[in-house]
Amino acid sequence: MLLLARGTSVLHQSKACGFVFQRIATVIERIAGGSAVVRHDESKLCHGYICSTSSNLSAKRYNTHDAFAQVDLPKQGSCYFWRQREGLSAHAPAGEQLGAVVNTGESLVIEPTEEEKWLASQLKKVGNRKNGHGQWQKVYAEYSGLNPLVLTAAMQAALRQGDYEEGFHIYQKVRHMTLPTYAVSIKLLGKLGKLDEVERLWRQLVELDLVNRFVAGSRIDAAADSGDIQAAARVLQYMKEKGIETIDVHFNSAINACANSQDANRADIAQGFFDEMLRTGLKPTIVTYATLLRAFRQMPKERLLNLLMDMKKHNVKANAVFAESFLFIFLQKPRGKTCWREQSEIAVQIRKLPMADLRAAKEFVDEVKRSNVKLNMSSERIDVVLQLLIDEARSILGQRH
Structure with missing residues (x-):
């Protein structure tokens, strides 16, 4: 495999260029099983093409954004061309380099x-x-x-x-x-x-300048996994400044960063992400509200009930997963337990709560059932216990009168 360049300067004339192109040669050799002769032009870091006869790729011209000029891929050869940038700086230690990034100006397709x-x-x-x-x-x-x-x-x-x-x-x-x-x-x-x-x-x-909405979405996902609210906010701001399209998934992930964070202000920040989502004209989904609910997990009950009102406002209906999450959070299921397995266990826990909270939870469950959502087993157990405790309270109140 041979990389031909317009110009007569030899690769080793520049240490920085030499290192980069030697890495290109190494990759080429690994793939092609042959040798690579690499030269470069002093004025243009690379201007040429890489050829192989292993398959049939039609010719295509790729324009680059920065130091690379243009690469003409000949019809007679299969062409593998990697833009290599090691650490993006000549002084970056090899152990700290994450590898090459392609910058072709348009997608480079390896057929x-x-x-x-x-x-x-x-x-x-x-x-x-x-x-x-x-x-x-x-x-x-x-x-x-x-x-x-x-x-x-x-x-x-x-x-x-x-x-x-x-x-x-x-x-x-x-x-x-x-x-x-x-x-x-x-x-x-x-x-x-x-x-x-x-x-x-x-x-x-x-x-x-290779960030698109998919890469940005992945970066926010990574921030969400670690509960890094600041990183999620920075990426959203970067997208806004660069005019990169945002969709509901980006904001859902940013809210998820709040849900996974231990920041004392996570609920308010999550609300801010939600409000910004609405300002951009995006519609929240059940995923949005389920994630927001987790960010609100330690908020007063009134705020959780307001969340349900907001769902109705945006015509978003609860599903079985949301219903279970809401009941667990609203009724303060002890953390660390995967589910309430026994009705007696549920009764011991929620009997301590104000009757107004039990009634509000029961109204929510009834509304979910009326929308033909099949509750999962945990929610069904909670529903039974809620009804029993409400009936018990009515009976006691009736006896007093």
């Missing part, structure tokens, strides 16, 4: 074979299954190629199935390739708690 397309579709299918844990690995096990379509599908499967470490290993393979992998990469790093790497990768993408 997959039909087998790779099929493999990617299978990984997506298995990764989306509820019981897909362990299955996607079998599908991926025999693949030894480096096509981003397959590797990204494998990373997404790992992310969905909670196999974050395995997804991270794939990330280490794919991080030198194309931009579409970075949204998934940030999510994986966030799940693994590698927050310094998340922030470093984010800063690289910001510096190269």
Whole structure:
């Protein structure tokens, strides 16, 4: 494989350029199993093309935003071209570099074979299954190629199935390739708690002006996983300044950062995110309200009831999951217990609450049932106990009269 450049300067004339292009050569050699001769132009960091005869990619011209000029991909060859930027600064220690970021001005497509397309579709299918844990690995096990379509599908499967470490290993393979992998990469790093790497990768993408709504969404997701409200707010502000489209998912994730935070002001900040969401013209969903509810978990009961009123205002109906979450929070289920398994256990806990709270909870449950939502078992048990306690209170009141 040969990278030809217009110009006569040899790579080693510049240490910085030499390091970058030597890394390009290394990647090329690893993929092609051959050698790479790399030259560069002093005025333009790279102006040329990489050729291989392993498959048939049609020619395409890619315009770059910064130091790279343009790359003409010839019709006679399959072409793999990676824009490599190690740490984005010549003085960055190698151990701290997260890898290359592609900056082509438009998406660089590395054409997959039909087998790779099929493999990617299978990984997506298995990764989306509820019981897909362990299955996607079998599908991926025999693949030894480096096509981003397959590797990204494998990373997404790992992310969905909670196999974050395995997804991270794939990330280490794919991080030198194309931009579409970075949204998934940030999510994986966030799940693994590698927050310094998340922030470093984010800063690289910001510096190269490669942030789109998918990458931004992944960065907010990572902030949500760690309860980092400030990071979520910074990303939303960046999107606003850059004119990047925001959707409900971005605000839901920012509110989720509040729900996962221990910040004393998390409820008010979550409300601020919600209000900003409405100002942008977006409509809240049941996911929005379920996340907001978690951020409000230690708020006064009146605020929780106001949340239900707001749901009606925006014509959002509760589902079974929201109903259970609301009952747990409103009736103050002790934390650490996954559910109330016995009616007697529930009765002991909620009998301590004011009767007004029990009636409000019962009214909520009845309204949910009238909307033809099937309650889960926890909510059904709570419903029975609420009715028993309300009937008991009426009986006692009747006896007094």
